[in-house]
Amino acid sequence: MIRERVDTGHTAYDIVIGTGLLARTGEFLQELNVKASSRHLIITDTNVQASGHLAPVQAALAAAGYRAEVFVIPAGEASKRLALAEEAFEFAYDQGLDRHSVILALGGGVVGDFAGFVAAAYMRGIDFVQLPTTMLAQDSAVGGKVAVNLSRAKNIIGAFHQPLAVLYDIETLRTLPLRERRGGYAEAIKHGIIRDAEFFAWMKAHTGAVLQNDERALPELLARSCRIKAQVVSADEREQGLRAILNFGHTLGHAVETLAGYGQLGHGEAVAIGMVAAAELSVRLGYCAAETAAEVEAMVELAGLPTRIPPGLDTDELIASMQKDKKATGGTLTFVLLRRIGEVVIVKDVPHEKVRHVIAARRER
Numbered sequence: 001m002i003r004e005r006v007d008t009g010h011t012a013y014d015i016v017i018g019t020g021l022l023a024r025t026g027e028f029l030q031e032l033n034v035k036a037s038s039r040h041l042i043i044t045d046t047n048v049q050a051s052g053h054l055a056p057v058q059a060a061l062a063a064a065g066y067r068a069e070v071f072v073i074p075a076g077e078a079s080k081r082l083a084l085a086e087e088a089f090e091f092a093y094d095q096g097l098d099r100h101s102v103i104l105a106l107g108g109g110v111v112g113d114f115a116g117f118v119a120a121a122y123m124r125g126i127d128f129v130q131l132p133t134t135m136l137a138q139d140s141a142v143g144g145k146v147a148v149n150l151s152r153a154k155n156i157i158g159a160f161h162q163p164l165a166v167l168y169d170i171e172t173l174r175t176l177p178l179r180e181r182r183g184g185y186a187e188a189i190k191h192g193i194i195r196d197a198e199f200f201a202w203m204k205a206h207t208g209a210v211l212q213n214d215e216r217a218l219p220e221l222l223a224r225s226c227r228i229k230a231q232v233v234s235a236d237e238r239e240q241g242l243r244a245i246l247n248f249g250h251t252l253g254h255a256v257e258t259l260a261g262y263g264q265l266g267h268g269e270a271v272a273i274g275m276v277a278a279a280e281l282s283v284r285l286g287y288c289a290a291e292t293a294a295e296v297e298a299m300v301e302l303a304g305l306p307t308r309i310p311p312g313l314d315t316d317e318l319i320a321s322m323q324k325d326k327k328a329t330g331g332t333l334t335f336v337l338l339r340r341i342g343e344v345v346i347v348k349d350v351p352h353e354k355v356r357h358v359i360a361a362r363r364e365r
Helices: 022-031 046-051 054-063 082-094 109-124 170-175 178-195 197-211 217-235 242-247 250-260 267-284 290-302 315-323 352-361
Strands: 002-007 012-018 039-045 067-073 102-107 127-132 145-150 153-160 165-169 335-340 343-347
Touching: 002 217, 012 217, 022 054, 022 127, 022 165, 039 046, 039 054, 039 082, 039 109, 046 067, 046 102, 054 067, 054 102, 067 082, 067 109, 082 109, 082 145, 102 109, 109 127, 109 145, 109 153, 153 250, 165 170, 165 217, 170 217, 178 197, 178 217, 178 242, 178 267, 178 290, 178 343, 197 217, 197 290, 217 242, 242 250, 242 335, 242 343, 250 267, 250 315, 250 335, 267 290, 267 335, 267 352, 290 335, 315 352
Parallel strands: 012 165, 039 067, 039 102, 102 127, 127 165
Antiparallel strands: 002 012, 145 153, 335 343
């Protein structure tokens, strides 16, 4: 079992990585001094429910004396909406959740974002625990960003609400399809690009093993990736500066993901496209060498992830979506750009024409 610590200065918690953790959920809640006298709530989705991961959590909670209800949402990004959050609020209220109640987010990034948002808003904020079940959640479960979407904008309604803990049972990853493992791997690639060249080199040598759920490579990948995320979040919880580097690949990636239609392109796939485009933009603006951008594209290809923008997405609509990104100011475009593997820079007011040229160059042929 591996533990990584997130410490933002006013709140601190552990990321626990290991096997068999879901069956010990009740023990961990006792360790966290969660009250057994209050009712608690598991929020999960239909895929996780069908996979069999819910039952051991319920059994572990019951064995430790906890009463927990279950709220199941449809799997997929489309569930991150206010109307469904309102249903969750009503359910929590009907079940008698109070200020000492805890919400357990059992699932991937969608469940974690949704459940965290519900926890952040219910009774002006109650505690929650992340129980990630996907590769992608090695990024999304850490750091306390919780949100739901608008129909045309991703994660636009949300909060910073740190979990009590992140309990990452890697046994759950064995049920994931290869496409989902690849999508989650995109965020690990991002962590190496922005912060750790040695980790990036390690991934070059171990990509095949990680994607095959190798019992030695997978825990190391998750621990190193979570460590980078924890370091950045600890230094800048509310994205006043450093934390923005975590958005490498996300400016264009979010626009592509949204305009392609939620569910058509996975988040990690969209981020992969965005990272390759951001690397090319970095070259065009003189921030890095072409060879460095080629390294990014080669790594993305090695992971079996897409590198080109799908056909049919209008350039003007992509630009307009990026102008409304949370990092944008006054309609200008802000990008995280590459200097070298392991080092990036946040650049504001990026010329629109340069971005248009990159979009044209990166379209699927």
